[in-house]
Amino acid sequence: MKLFSFWRSLATFRVRIALNIKGITPDEVIQVNLMKGDQREATYRAVNPMMALPALVPDDGGPALFESLAIIEYLEETHPQPPLLPRSAAERALVRSLALAVACDIHPLGNLRVLNYLRASLHADDQVVNAWAGQWIGLGFAALEERVQHTSGDGLHMFGSSVTVADVCIVPQMYNARRYQVDVAPYPRLRAICARLESLPAFAEAAPEAQPDAP
Amino acid sequence: MKLFSFWRSLATFRVRIALNIKGITPDEVIQVNLMKGDQREATYRAVNPMMALPALVPDDGGPALFESLAIIEYLEETHPQPPLLPRSAAERALVRSLALAVACDIHPLGNLRVLNYLRASLHADDQVVNAWAGQWIGLGFAALEERVQHTSGDGLHMFGSSVTVADVCIVPQMYNARRYQVDVAPYPRLRAICARLESLPAFAEAAPEAQPDAP
Numbered sequence A, B: 001m002k003l004f005s006f007w008r009s010l011a012t013f014r015v016r017i018a019l020n021i022k023g024i025t026p027d028e029v030i031q032v033n034l035m036k037g038d039q040r041e042a043t044y045r046a047v048n049p050m051m052a053l054p055a056l057v058p059d060d061g062g063p064a065l066f067e068s069l070a071i072i073e074y075l076e077e078t079h080p081q082p083p084l085l086p087r088s089a090a091e092r093a094l095v096r097s098l099a100l101a102v103a104c105d106i107h108p109l110g111n112l113r114v115l116n117y118l119r120a121s122l123h124a125d126d127q128v129v130n131a132w133a134g135q136w137i138g139l140g141f142a143a144l145e146e147r148v149q150h151t152s153g154d155g156l157h158m159f160g161s162s163v164t165v166a167d168v169c170i171v172p173q174m175y176n177a178r179r180y181q182v183d184v185a186p187y188p189r190l191r192a193i194c195a196r197l198e199s200l201p202a203f204a205e206a207a208p209e210a211q212p213d214a215p
Helices: A010-022 A042-047 A068-078 A089-103 A111-123 A126-151 A167-181 A188-198 B009-022 B042-049 B068-077 B088-104 B112-121 B126-151 B163-180 B189-196
Strands: A002-005 A028-031 A056-059 B001-006 B028-031 B055-057
Touching: A002 A010, A010 A068, A056 A111, A056 B068, A068 A089, A068 A167, A068 B088, A068 B163, A089 A126, A089 A167, A111 A126, A111 A167, A111 B126, A126 A188, A126 B068, A126 B112, A167 A188, B001 B009, B009 B068, B009 B163, B068 B088, B088 B163, B112 B126, B126 B163, B126 B189, B163 B189
Parallel strands: A002 A028, B001 B028
Antiparallel strands: A002 A056, B001 B055
C-alpha cells in the first residue's frame, strides 16, 4: 500500500491510527505538504482531484482511495482483525454515527481551506478564526460528551470497551481542539477517553509530531 | 421504523431516497421544523443531542440512529436488496468516497447553523452567504465532475450503472446548489446524472417539495 500523508492532516491521522491497529505498514508514505500547497500541484491532483488528504493506493495498484472513513471501511473489509466496528447492524450504526459526528459535523468546518477562506474573503483575524473553530468543536463535543455517557462501556472508549472507528476519529479532533486553544474542560468523558487512547502505541505512533515530516 | 424528518433537510432527503429504494415505509414520520428551532427543544434533544436531522428509530425500538450515512449503512446491512454498495472492497471504498466527498467536503459548510453563524457573528449578508455556499459546492462539484468521468459506467450514475449511495448523496446536493443559485453549467456530467436520477420515483418522492410538511 502507498499512503499520501501530511503530518498535521487530521484525516490522515485517522488513517494512520487504523493502519497501526490493523498492523499494516504501508510500503511507501508520500508526504504532501498542505502548507506549501503540494495538494494543488498537478502530480497530486492526478491522484486526488479533491486536492485533499489522505489517499491510499491499495496493494493491487488499483485506483487510489480517498476520504478517511471510506479508506478505514476498506481496511476493515480487507483486514477484519482486530475489528474497528462491532457486529450487530444497530451497534455498527451507532459507532459509525459517532465517527461521522466528528468527520461531518466538526472536522470540515475547521479545515485549513475553510479557515483560509475566512481570512481571505471575510477578513477574519486570529481571534475570529479561533472562535469559529471553537464554536463547532464545542457544539460537537458537547453532544458527544452526552452521547458517550450511554455508548461507552468503560469510560475509556467511545463505544463499548474496545477500540472502534469512533475512537479513531475523536483523538485527532481532540488534538485539533488543543491546537485552537478550545476549552475542553467541559468534556471530562471525552478527555478521559482520549487520554487513555493517546497512551496506546497505535495512537501515539500515528500522532502528528511523531511523523517524519513534522518540523 | 420511525423517521424524524424536515422537508428541506438534505441529510434527511438522502435517507428518504434510501428508504424508498429499499422499499421501506416508516411507520411514523415525525416532523422537526428546523426553521422554527424544533431541533433545539428538549423533546428532540433527548432523541439526538446533536440537534441535527435525521434520526431513525429501528423496528426493535432500540436507540435512535443518527447521521445519514450511518443510517444508510444500517439500511444496507439490514435490507441488502437492492444493494446501494457494490461487492468488492475497493469498489465499495470508491462509492463511499464519492458519497463522503458530498457529506464531508460540501454539505457541512452549507448547513443552516453555519450560514446563521456567518450572518450573526461575521455579519455576512445574502451575497456573502451565497458566495460562501457557492465556493464549497463549486470546489466539490469540480472534483466530482472529474472523478465521475472514470467512475460512472453509463453517464447516468455516479458509479457503475446502478444506483449507489453516491447517487443518494449527489441529488440532494444538486438541489441545494440550485437553491443557492450556484452556476452548475460547468458540471455537465453531474447534471446529466442528477436529471436522470431525479426522474426515478424513489428520488422524486423523496424530494423536499413532495413532503407533507413542505409549505
